[in-house]
Ligand code: NIG
């Protein structure tokens with residue numbers, strides 16, 4: 536994953552150039568189903584940036600001097616790389632033993648009582664070195680980029696100590712510096728209460744506010760702040776306190792709400808002017824109405840619902856009520872141990888009845904908005920980064936989610952370079 540590329544590439548005979556947009560608009564309601572395409576198209580990329588595109592019959596006029604590097608992709612579809620706006624890919628160890636315990640019938644509470652769950656990941660993370668964490672996260676980045684992801688948000692939240700949280704965020708900062716992918720960092724110190732603060736919640740909140748946030752701000756370690764707002768974790772009031780402290784340092788909220796319970800997380804998020812509210816498995820009609828009337832993006836994580844055997848997010852109801860929604864992988868060792876956005880898109884069509892066009896928009900342009908990267912990524916637009924998926928020859932765009940367990944990706948380009 537090199538960072539710099541200095542060359543001109545012309546892609547010709549593209550069966551369909553997908554998600555071509557002159558303007559950046561966050562898509563909500565009916566607009567989510569509008570996926571603009573150009574049939575039989577060309578695409579010009581210079582120094583890693585999209586500089587022109589059009590129908591093949593316009594090529595001579597638009598690109599009078601053909602570059603040396605011309606790639607013919609007859610039969611193939613070309614679309615913007617996935618924008619995965621919610622992940623936890625810095626972690627020390629996988630947790631398949633909990634997965635097996637659950638198959639055998641263990642409940643969430645029993646797993647937690649055995650030291651499982653987020654606290655399991657936290658003890659392993661605190662024992663790991665920064666280099667180990669960097670190397671394993673780097674491999675995950677490599678893996679998801681080959682699956683077509685070109686931008687990713689990464690959260691802390693498996694440290695739950697001052698050193699652990701800072702270590703995670705420093706790893707993310709290094710990933711940002713070294714990777715050609717676009718990366719945003721989110722501070723999720725409020726993922727759960729660590730054991731030492733089990734009876735002293737205010738003590739942990741004080742540590743987040745007084746010990747973690749000042750260093751995070753001084754070292755510029757995060758773009759966003761997140762809180763896991765659920766019964767048994769952080770209340771909406773606690774979320775507000777923590778987010779307001781983060782906002783003093785310029786961190787905008789991107790929040791975990793309404794996964795297991797509807798406890799006022801959406802109302803609190805609106806007060807905080809959050810960029811996004813993520814998960815949304817458990818939504819009341821009132822929650823949907825509130826989200827619809829807000830500027831916030833609802834980020835749906837269907838693979839987490841799939842893996843935990845939970846109800847899926849009410850995607851149709853959200854779209855039909857004019858909410859702006861994005862799709863993300865939630866890649867993490869506990870509830871979504873993979874970051875395959877092709878599967879996220881497929882699952883959202885198969886289980887949540889999103890149209891293929893809606894799912895692709897939610898996983899590209901709206902995902903870019905959910906990371907505030909819409910000026911850089913998320914569509915085929917002049918001036919945007921050439922982070923691009925080249926499919927194998929396929930009959931139609933709906934074939935992508937339809938053939939859900941097949942790999943339809945031929946090649947992925949990041950910053951104008953094939954990886
Ligand atoms: O987004 N729900 C909270 N956090 C993660 C899962 C955490 C874990 O089990 O490690 C999520 O699903």
Ligand code: FE
Pocket residue numbers: 621622623791865867
């Ligand atoms: Fe998550």
